[in-house]
Amino acid sequence: MENARILGSSSWRIYFRVVLPISRAAIIAGVSLVILEVLNDYGVVSYYGIQTFTTAIFQTWFGMGDLQSAVKLSGTLMVIVLGILVLERIARGRRQFSFTTTKVKLLQPVKLEGPKKWYAFSFCMFIFSIGFIIPVIQLVYWATMTYEQFFSQDFWQLIWNSVSVAFIASTIIVIMAVVISNFARLNRGMLAKTFPKITILGYSIPGAVIAVGVVTLFTALDRQLFGFYEWLGLEPTLLISTSLFMLVFAYVIRYLAVGYNSIESGFDRIGTNFTEASRMLGMSVTKSFFKVDMKLIRGAIFGGFILAFIDIMKELPLTLILRPFNFDTLATKAYQYAVDEMIQQAAIPSIFIILVSGIAIYVFHHVLEKE
Amino acid sequence: MFVHIRNLAFKYPNSKDNTINDFNLTIDQGEIISILGESGSGKSTILRLIAGLEMPTNGNIMVGDHCMCSNSSFTQPEKRGVGMVFQDYALFPHMTVEDNIKFGLQKWSRKDKKNRVGEVLELVNLEDYRKRYPFELSGGQQQRVALARALAPKPKLLLFDEPFSNLDADLQIRIREELRRIIKSTGVTSIFVTHDQDDSQALADRIVVLREGEVAQVGTAQEILGTDCNFADRMPVKPRVLSRV
Incomplete structure (x- = not known):
C-alpha cells in the first residue's frame, strides 16, 4: 500500500x-x-x-x-x-496471497481531523449501537420487568447447566486440539496433513445436521449395546443417546475448530526449535511437550478454551435437539420463552449469556496481558 | 575413528532431488570439524541428520561404538547423547539460565546438578548470571548459555548450527577464539556448520566443503586454501589464524 x-x-x-x-x-x-x-x-x-x-x-x-x-x-x-x-x-x-517479505509492517494509522473524524466515528457507532447497545438496553429494560425469576432456584440451575456443560466440552476440545495440532506440527505425511482439515470441517457443518448425525450414530450404538447393558444387569434402554454425553460429543465436533485454530497459531508462533532443543537435551516428545511447549503456548491454550466456551454457552440448535429430557441451558430457556410469546422473560437468561461471556473475555485479556 | 558417516542420503518428501547425496565422513575423537557451504548446500540438513531430527533415506551414522542410524534402525534424538547449539540458541524463555542448563541433567542427583551448572557456567564465564532469564542477556551471552546448556550433559558429540550468524562482526571474532578454547578444553568432538570461511579457518581442525549435497573437498584449512583458488582469491590469508591450524 x-x-x-x-x-x-x-x-x-x-x-x-x-x-x-x-x-x-x-x-x-x-x-x-x-x-x-x-x-x-x-x-x-x-x-x-x-x-x-x-x-x-x-x-x-x-x-x-x-x-x-x-x-x-x-x-x-x-x-x-x-x-x-x-x-x-x-x-x-491460486491467489492465496502471501507476502514476499516476511515482515509485514503494520500500517501507520492516519489521524482524522474535522468532519471526517465524525463520519468515521458515527459509522462505527451506528453499527455498534444497532448490533449491541440498543438490544442490550432493551434486554435490560425487559429484565427489570422480570427480575424475580433471578431468585428462583431453577434459574441458578440453568446457569450451572450452561457453565458446566460448556466447561466440560471446552476442556475436551482443548485437549484434543492440543494433541492433534502437536501431532500435525511434529510429523510430515498424509495423516498429519489431513487430520487438521477434518478437525476444522465440523465448524462448517450446521448444528442441526451434526445433531441428526450424532443422534443416528448413538441410537445405533445403543442398539448394539443392548446386550451389554443386560449383561450389566441394567435395563436395555437408550442409555447413551439420552445422556449428556451425546450433547458434549456434538459440541466437541462442532467447536473443535475454534479451539484448534487458536492453539495452532500458538504453536506456529513458537515453531519447532524449542521442542528440538529439548529433545537434544534428552527429553522425549511427550516430556518436551509438558515441560516446554505447553508452558510456551499457555496463552493460546487458554484463548482456545475461552472461545470454545463462549460459543458453546450460546449454542442453540445442537442443544435443543440433543439435550437430555428436562435439561435446559440459558440459551434454550431464552429460546423457549421467546417462542412462547414471553419475550420479556427471555431477557434475564440472555443477559446472563452476555454476562458470562463478558467475564470470560475479560479474564482472557487479563491473563494475556500478564504473559 | 570416532564418528563414522557412510553413504548418507536424504530427501525432503516434497522435493524432487536428494538434499544430501552419498555423504561420507570420518572424524577423530576431539577433532573440530567445520562443514562449509553456501545456503542451500544441505549443510544444516547434515547436522539435523546427525542429531536425529531428520531420518535419512539411506546410509548410516556411527558415534563411538553406537549405531545412531542405519537402514534398519534409528535412534531417537533424545537417546543419542549428542548435544546441539541452535542457530537462534532456542533457550527456553520461561526458564532461568540455571534451569535451562539443568534441563538436560534430569537424571542427575540434585548435588551433581548444582555442581555441573557451576562448572559449565565457569567455563563460559557467566557465573553471575545463574538467575537471569534469557531475554535479560545480550546475544553473545545467550550464545554462551546455549553452549553451556549443550555441554552440561557431557555429550559425546557437539553440533553447532551457524553459531555466529546472529552476532555482530567484532563480537564474532572474539567469541570464536573463545569458543575454540572452550571446546578444546573439554575435549568434546564437534561439528559446526557455517557459510563463513573465516569462521571455518579460525575454529576447525579440518574443513568439509559441501556443494549441492555432496562433499566437494575435505582437508585442513591450509590444504583447502592451497587447492581452491576461489578461496585464496576472496580471502586474504591471515597468518595469525593459519599458524594455529
Missing part, C-alpha cells in the same frame, strides 16, 4: 486497485463464514417464522417424528455447505 502511495496514486485509486484485490481472499472467507453461520442459525429464523433448512429439519423431526426425512434434508444441506466451501476455494484460487 505504501508502495502504491509512493508511486503516486490517490487514496481512492489505491483502495480499489490495490487494497480490494489484495483483500479478496479475506473478504471471500468472511462472506462464506457469514453464509455458514446463517445456515446454522435456528433461534432467529424460527422466532420470526422464516422457513429454512434448519427449521425444516427441526419440524420434520420433532413435529412429524420423521427422522428419515430429517436425514435427507440434512444431506441436502450438507451438499450446499460443501458447495460453498468448494466455491470459496475456487474464488480464492
Whole structure:
C-alpha cells in the first residue's frame, strides 16, 4: 500500500486497485463464514417464522417424528455447505496471497481531523449501537420487568447447566486440539496433513445436521449395546443417546475448530526449535511437550478454551435437539420463552449469556496481558 | 575413528532431488570439524541428520561404538547423547539460565546438578548470571548459555548450527577464539556448520566443503586454501589464524 502511495496514486485509486484485490481472499472467507453461520442459525429464523433448512429439519423431526426425512434434508444441506466451501476455494484460487517479505509492517494509522473524524466515528457507532447497545438496553429494560425469576432456584440451575456443560466440552476440545495440532506440527505425511482439515470441517457443518448425525450414530450404538447393558444387569434402554454425553460429543465436533485454530497459531508462533532443543537435551516428545511447549503456548491454550466456551454457552440448535429430557441451558430457556410469546422473560437468561461471556473475555485479556 | 558417516542420503518428501547425496565422513575423537557451504548446500540438513531430527533415506551414522542410524534402525534424538547449539540458541524463555542448563541433567542427583551448572557456567564465564532469564542477556551471552546448556550433559558429540550468524562482526571474532578454547578444553568432538570461511579457518581442525549435497573437498584449512583458488582469491590469508591450524 505504501508502495502504491509512493508511486503516486490517490487514496481512492489505491483502495480499489490495490487494497480490494489484495483483500479478496479475506473478504471471500468472511462472506462464506457469514453464509455458514446463517445456515446454522435456528433461534432467529424460527422466532420470526422464516422457513429454512434448519427449521425444516427441526419440524420434520420433532413435529412429524420423521427422522428419515430429517436425514435427507440434512444431506441436502450438507451438499450446499460443501458447495460453498468448494466455491470459496475456487474464488480464492491460486491467489492465496502471501507476502514476499516476511515482515509485514503494520500500517501507520492516519489521524482524522474535522468532519471526517465524525463520519468515521458515527459509522462505527451506528453499527455498534444497532448490533449491541440498543438490544442490550432493551434486554435490560425487559429484565427489570422480570427480575424475580433471578431468585428462583431453577434459574441458578440453568446457569450451572450452561457453565458446566460448556466447561466440560471446552476442556475436551482443548485437549484434543492440543494433541492433534502437536501431532500435525511434529510429523510430515498424509495423516498429519489431513487430520487438521477434518478437525476444522465440523465448524462448517450446521448444528442441526451434526445433531441428526450424532443422534443416528448413538441410537445405533445403543442398539448394539443392548446386550451389554443386560449383561450389566441394567435395563436395555437408550442409555447413551439420552445422556449428556451425546450433547458434549456434538459440541466437541462442532467447536473443535475454534479451539484448534487458536492453539495452532500458538504453536506456529513458537515453531519447532524449542521442542528440538529439548529433545537434544534428552527429553522425549511427550516430556518436551509438558515441560516446554505447553508452558510456551499457555496463552493460546487458554484463548482456545475461552472461545470454545463462549460459543458453546450460546449454542442453540445442537442443544435443543440433543439435550437430555428436562435439561435446559440459558440459551434454550431464552429460546423457549421467546417462542412462547414471553419475550420479556427471555431477557434475564440472555443477559446472563452476555454476562458470562463478558467475564470470560475479560479474564482472557487479563491473563494475556500478564504473559 | 570416532564418528563414522557412510553413504548418507536424504530427501525432503516434497522435493524432487536428494538434499544430501552419498555423504561420507570420518572424524577423530576431539577433532573440530567445520562443514562449509553456501545456503542451500544441505549443510544444516547434515547436522539435523546427525542429531536425529531428520531420518535419512539411506546410509548410516556411527558415534563411538553406537549405531545412531542405519537402514534398519534409528535412534531417537533424545537417546543419542549428542548435544546441539541452535542457530537462534532456542533457550527456553520461561526458564532461568540455571534451569535451562539443568534441563538436560534430569537424571542427575540434585548435588551433581548444582555442581555441573557451576562448572559449565565457569567455563563460559557467566557465573553471575545463574538467575537471569534469557531475554535479560545480550546475544553473545545467550550464545554462551546455549553452549553451556549443550555441554552440561557431557555429550559425546557437539553440533553447532551457524553459531555466529546472529552476532555482530567484532563480537564474532572474539567469541570464536573463545569458543575454540572452550571446546578444546573439554575435549568434546564437534561439528559446526557455517557459510563463513573465516569462521571455518579460525575454529576447525579440518574443513568439509559441501556443494549441492555432496562433499566437494575435505582437508585442513591450509590444504583447502592451497587447492581452491576461489578461496585464496576472496580471502586474504591471515597468518595469525593459519599458524594455529
